[in-house]
Amino acid sequence: MNSLLTNEVPLSWYLLLSAILFSLGVLGFLVKRNLITVFMSIELMLNAVNLSFVTFAHQWHAVKGQIFVFFVMMVAAAEAAVGLAIIIAVFRTRATLAVDRIDLMKL
Amino acid sequence: MNGSLHLWLIPLLPFAGFLINGLLGRHLPKPLVTTVALLAPLAAFGVVLNAGFLNYVHVNPGFGDPSPYIETCPFGWLNVGALHIDFSFVLDQLSMVMLLVVTGVGFLIHIYSVGYMKEDEGYARYFSYLNLFLFFMTTLVLADNALLMFVGWEGVGLASYLLVGFWFQKKSAADAGKKAFVVNRIGDFGFLIGMFLLLANFGTLTFTDIAAKLTQNPGWTGGVLTVTALCLLLGATGKSAQLPLYIWLPDAMEGPTPVSALIHAATMVTAGVYMIARTHVLFDHSPFALSVVAIVGAATAFFAATIALVQNDIKRVLAYSTISQLGYMFLGCGVAAYSAAIFHLMTHAFFKALLFLAAGSVIHGLGGEQDMRKMGGLRKKMPVTFWSMTAAVLAISGFFPFAGFFSKDAILYSAFQQGSLGKALYFVGLVTAALTAFYMFRLWYLTFMGENRDPHFHPHESPWSMLGPLVILAALSICGGWIGIDRFGSFLSSVTGSTIDPATAPGGKSLDFALSGVAVLVAFIGWFVAHLFYKQKPKQPAELAAALPSGYKVLTNKYYVDEFYGATVVKPLLAFSTYVLGWVVDRAILGGAAWLLGAIATFSGAILQRWQSGNIRSYAAWLAAGAAAVLLFLVVQWPAVLANFGIHLGMMGH
Numbered sequence: 001m002n003s004l005l006t007n008e009v010p011l012s013w014y015l016l017l018s019a020i021l022f023s024l025g026v027l028g029f030l031v032k033r034n035l036i037t038v039f040m041s042i043e044l045m046l047n048a049v050n051l052s053f054v055t056f057a058h059q060w061h062a063v064k065g066q067i068f069v070f071f072v073m074m075v076a077a078a079e080a081a082v083g084l085a086i087i088i089a090v091f092r093t094r095a096t097l098a099v100d101r102i103d104l105m106k107l
Numbered sequence: 108m109n110g111s112l113h114l115w116l117i118p119l120l121p122f123a124g125f126l127i128n129g130l131l132g133r134h135l136p137k138p139l140v141t142t143v144a145l146l147a148p149l150a151a152f153g154v155v156l157n158a159g160f161l162n163y164v165h166v167n168p169g170f171g172d173p174s175p176y177i178e179t180c181p182f183g184w185l186n187v188g189a190l191h192i193d194f195s196f197v198l199d200q201l202s203m204v205m206l207l208v209v210t211g212v213g214f215l216i217h218i219y220s221v222g223y224m225k226e227d228e229g230y231a232r233y234f235s236y237l238n239l240f241l242f243f244m245t246t247l248v249l250a251d252n253a254l255l256m257f258v259g260w261e262g263v264g265l266a267s268y269l270l271v272g273f274w275f276q277k278k279s280a281a282d283a284g285k286k287a288f289v290v291n292r293i294g295d296f297g298f299l300i301g302m303f304l305l306l307a308n309f310g311t312l313t314f315t316d317i318a319a320k321l322t323q324n325p326g327w328t329g330g331v332l333t334v335t336a337l338c339l340l341l342g343a344t345g346k347s348a349q350l351p352l353y354i355w356l357p358d359a360m361e362g363p364t365p366v367s368a369l370i371h372a373a374t375m376v377t378a379g380v381y382m383i384a385r386t387h388v389l390f391d392h393s394p395f396a397l398s399v400v401a402i403v404g405a406a407t408a409f410f411a412a413t414i415a416l417v418q419n420d421i422k423r424v425l426a427y428s429t430i431s432q433l434g435y436m437f438l439g440c441g442v443a444a445y446s447a448a449i450f451h452l453m454t455h456a457f458f459k460a461l462l463f464l465a466a467g468s469v470i471h472g473l474g475g476e477q478d479m480r481k482m483g484g485l486r487k488k489m490p491v492t493f494w495s496m497t498a499a500v501l502a503i504s505g506f507f508p509f510a511g512f513f514s515k516d517a518i519l520y521s522a523f524q525q526g527s528l529g530k531a532l533y534f535v536g537l538v539t540a541a542l543t544a545f546y547m548f549r550l551w552y553l554t555f556m557g558e559n560r561d562p563h564f565h566p567h568e569s570p571w572s573m574l575g576p577l578v579i580l581a582a583l584s585i586c587g588g589w590i591g592i593d594r595f596g597s598f599l600s601s602v603t604g605s606t607i608d609p610a611t612a613p614g615g616k617s618l619d620f621a622l623s624g625v626a627v628l629v630a631f632i633g634w635f636v637a638h639l640f641y642k643q644k645p646k647q648p649a650e651l652a653a654a655l656p657s658g659y660k661v662l663t664n665k666y667y668v669d670e671f672y673g674a675t676v677v678k679p680l681l682a683f684s685t686y687v688l689g690w691v692v693d694r695a696i697l698g699g700a701a702w703l704l705g706a707i708a709t710f711s712g713a714i715l716q717r718w719q720s721g722n723i724r725s726y727a728a729w730l731a732a733g734a735a736a737v738l739l740f741l742v743v744q745w746p747a748v749l750a751n752f753g754i755h756l757g758m759m760g761h
């Protein structure tokens with residue numbers, strides 16, 4: 001009630017959104033066959049977590065959460081560079097991006 | 108006393124020789140190997156002589172400085188609770204005599220070996236083993252406690268094993284070494300049990316402490332002392348080849364002949380006699396054990412002598428004669444005439460080493476032939492060997508004034524003085540003396556007399572490196588007994604107790620002379636029969652054998668003792684090992700358990716393998732499922748949920 005009067009979105013909504021986004025990321029990771037889609041799902045999970053970091057930072061008036069977000073973004077950027085490089089390398093050698101067929105580790 | 112006698116050098120010098128020749132011998136020139144091998148026992152002999160001179164001659168010209176000289180390693184050895192055992196050596200009259208025999212005769216045999224083993228490939232190996240033997244033998248002799256003696260005891264067994272099986276490419280030699288080792292284990296088992304009993308009842312293994320405790324309690328006899336003494340006797344019968352454990356010694360003749368002379372005649376096999384003499388106080392407190400020693404000795408002496416009558420291998424005759432003579436020593440110990448036993452040990456070391464070395468010279472001259480039936484007429488071809496062998500034959504047969512006469516007479520006389528059992532054993536010993544003279548002269552006639560029976564042989568006299576020791580030992584075999592048992596006994600008396608003095612004993616001196624006369628007479632009878640059989644009527648032995656085929660067969664087959672042991676001990680043991688231990692325990696139980704463990708791993712692996720699909724998405728799914736499970740565990744209020752189902756956890760269950 002209070003939050004409606006002050007025109008502010010309540011905390012739990014943010015967290016709920018974050019959880020939904022994260023679950024969608026997991027779901028995408030599990031069900032999609034294309035490697036690039038899988039990769040995007042990971043990015044989605046990272047950003048879902050970022051959202052909850054920012055939420056808590058705002059709630060507690062603590063800047064640490066926001067700093068963490070920057071960290072995560074930085075790692076995600078680096079990861080995107082390395083991950084895409086790997087994806088290109090895999091595609092060049094195997095001529096496919098279907099996750100199911102990249103299974104050389106199987107016995 | 109008089110400063111240090113450096114007893115520790117006596118074992119360590121041969122040990123150094125062993126290390127040098129054993130580690131580097133193959134790369135060293137032969138003369139250097141020889142020098143090292145000969146210097147080690149010579150230097151040890153020098154140290155022994157020096158110690159003897161300082162301790163017994165220089166200090167006290169009248170012999171018999173009674174207190175033993177003890178040298179202890181400052182570092183200690185075993186200190187466990189109340190038990191203290193040191194590396195300590197003792198020099199008293201007993202160990203002095205033994206040391207002189209071991210290092211002196213040992214040195215002579217080393218010289219002889221230089222000539223005998225000259226052509227052998229394993230020259231350095233042979234001498235390193237021989238030096239190793241001297242190291243352990245001197246340790247055994249010098250030890251002042253039973254444990255250190257046991258170290259030497261096992262060590263000489265090892266050296267004996269190595270040297271019997273010296274020509275290990277020959278299966279019979281390798282088997283003989285194994286047999287010697289295994290049979291000795293049975294005796295060692297007795298020695299060990301005896302040691303445990305000593306430790307349990309006396310709390311010490313030092314010989315002098317045990318003797319002191321027994322002297323303080325003169326009334327303590329029989330019982331546990333008898334058991335202990337019998338256990339030690341079992342050890343002694345193993346090492347000294349007495350009934351029932353003598354079977355390894357004849358086979359041990361597979362080794363080189365100087366080894367037979369040193370280890371299986373002069374020194375190692377007498378270790379059992381020495382051990383009994385060392386622990387004689389224990390035996391003195393157990394008349395029963397003493398009687399057993401005497402009976403074992405006399406029985407072995409007679410038993411082995413009868414087998415020696417019909418053997419054709421020259422070394423086997425000597426082997427059985429060694430067993431027989433060791434029986435005499437045991438008989439001497441058994442009638443508490445320890446100094447007489449040690450006296451016989453000494454003279455036996457001289458003449459039996461000589462017999463073996465002379466036999467070795469004959470074998471060498473005939474290019475390895477050991478069958479006496481093929482020899483003959485060697486007296487002209489090998490005069491030095493012939494004459495020294497003659498001295499040894501006369502000595503072992505007990506003719507006056509050769510060494511064997513004095514010592515054998517001392518044992519027989521002491522036996523005669525020991526009640527009715529002693530008199531019975533005396534007659535066994537007397538008959539054995541006749542048999543001894545017979546088989547020794549049989550050997551002598553077959554080998555040296557008559558004409559050469561096999562024209563293939565071109566016998567030649569051995570080199571002087573071999574003849575020199577023969578001549579020295581021949582001199583010792585002639586003169587070695589002239590010390591006389593009286594002086595020898597009084598020299599040893601502080602260790603072994605006093606001997607019977609014929610002048611005051613029942614029967615007086617005249618009995619002593621009468622018994623000596625009988626002994627010589629009996630030896631003459633043995634000689635005469637041998638002369639009759641093998642000189643005058645060479646067909647007689649074959650006729651006698653044909654007349655008594657069963658008796659002859661039993662003797663040539665050595666009473667079937669080996670076969671008997673084979674059937675009663677070896678075969679059942681082998682069957683037990685093969686079927687019960689091998690098949691049931693090893694293959695079924697142990698093998699089955701190992702197979703089961705392997706099967707479990709393989710089977711569970713085959714199941715878990717399916718998890719590792721190689722599919723990234725399945726891994727991710729498991730990861731997600733795991734994360735979900737952790738979340739579920741953390742978030743849900745489990746006690747409350749479970750309470751809904753009527754389940755209460757222990758912690759909350761009130």
